[in-house]
Amino acid sequence: MKAAENKRAVSVGIFVLIGIVILVTGIMVLGGQQKRFVKSIRVNAIFDNVGGLQAGANVWFSGVKIGTVRKIQFYGNSQVEVTMNIEESSQQYIRKDALAALSTDGLIGNKIVEIVGGSTKAETVEDGDILHAKASLNTDEIMATLQENNNNLLRVTTDAKKILDEVLKGKGVAGAVLRDSTLSNRFKNTMANLQAASSSAAQVTKSLSTASGSLNQFAAKLNMKGTLANDLVSDTLIVRDLRASTARLRDVSNTASEATDNVKKATEKLNSSNNAIGSLLNDEVVNRDLKSTIHNLETSSQKLDENMEALQHNFLFRGFFRRRAKEEAKQKAATAAASPDTNLKK
Template sequence: MKTEESKRAVMVGIFVLIAIIIFVVGVLTLGGQQKRFISSITVKTLFDDVEGLKVGNNVWYSGVKIGTVKAIDFYGDSQVEVVMNIEESAQRFIRQNAKARISSESLIGNKIIEIFGGTPAAEPIEDGDVLASEANLNTDDIMKTLQENNKNLATITSNFSVISDRLVKGEGTLGTLLTDSTLALNFQNLVASLEQTSVNTVKASRDLSRFTNQLNTEGSLASELLTDTTVFNRLQASMAQLQQATESAAQMTQNLQQTSQKLNNENNAVGVLLSDEEFANTLKQTMQNLETSTQKFDENMEALQSNILLRGFFKKRDKAEKERMEEAEEAGQEPEQQNQ
């Protein structure tokens, strides 16, 4: 009996020891998951709605678990204060201007707190700091939005069904285009015309490009006019001279017109000579009389030279003229003849 009792006591002791070991391992495992044995700091944040967040839920930063929710309490009139345990090893990565928001591990998973943002210029968080919070999109709001989108999609589908039915029946402009062969042919011709216009436009663009290239060709007249200031100044001076010559020609034309007007005027001598036939005849007769008088005067002079009384005078004059010519020949000079 004693031997059996001893065996029973040993078995019970063994089971108790195994139970204690399992308990200790379980405590250590749960403590490791909850990070109970890791040095941490306390950080707070305020939410208007925690959306079912519970104590013990995880805290994430950049997809890494860095702590747990330590406490959830009401704050003020309507806000909720959430106290978080943050690992000291992650403290240096989280800045004081970072924000916290409530999210989910999956679509139907547990709620978590996600810390995000922050700039390197800000200081790292300290124990007892309060982070700003950002409201998360509520699931109910998402469902409402989805319901409204579904209604809009149903309306669009109904309208498209009506439009397609009208198109099949040939109603409206598009329906006519789909059913009327004549209109479709006209539309094809219009498209062909637009294509031809496009081809012509491209050709015109090429011609214009070619023309501009010629303008930019060095040594051409257009290039010289556009770039060489000397050629431009010469051309400008030539144009000024041409304009001056045009003005002079216009002035000359005006003077000729005035002269012709004076010639046609009978109040001056030239006008009388050109237009008065009677005066012209009188002047012609006067000239004839002068010629006749001159001829008679010559005859009278010859008669005087033959006259005995004046013959000595003319001889003396001829003798003096002859002596003067001989003196001039002796002096090596050409004799000057005087008409008297």
């Protein structure tokens, strides 16, 4: 009887021992996952909305799990303070200017806290420090944004369908172009004209490029020493001579202008009948009188010649004319006699 009871007691003791071992092992495993048996510091973060974050959630830094959420409580009027246990071994990598942000473990996983950022110029966090929270979109906001985008896309699709229906019915410019052959031909002609204009513009551009090259060549010639163009640009003596020549040309031009004015004035006087030469050139009465006077003078001269001829044959003046003829003959003979002696002396 006692043997059976002892056997039963031993079996119960073994089962109890196994249960205790399993319990201790579970506690150790869960404690290891929750970082319960690791030295840690306490860091806080204040959020406007934790989006369903719970105590025991993991804390990540650069993709590595460094702690867990210890406590969540309200802070102030409507904010939430999250207390986190961070391993001391990770303390040296987290700076005081780092940010705490809410994220998810996977696409649709549990909420976690992710510590991001931080510069090397800032000091490392200490026990009891408060990190700034980084605003992030929660799932509801993302779904609301997606819903709004879907509504906008639906409106755009509906509007595009209406426009295509109007075009297929021949309404509007696009519909008229598609259905009206005349308008379509005009549109083609317009495009052809635009293409021709574009070709002309390309030719003009090419011409401008050629002109630019010519200008560059001309500028190069101007810069070439020893050429007339370079001398005109750089030689001050030539420039001074050109200025002097220009001044002389200006004086000559002024003189010519004055001479032209004088000729013009003389011509005006010649065309006027207020002077003798103008009257002779322009007044027909004066010309007629002058012609008559010349004719009378010729007639008088002819009559004078006849009178002189008559006097030569008159016995009263016949001796005078004979003596005059003899004197003229003597003068001619003396002149003829003096001519040979002059030639010999020479």
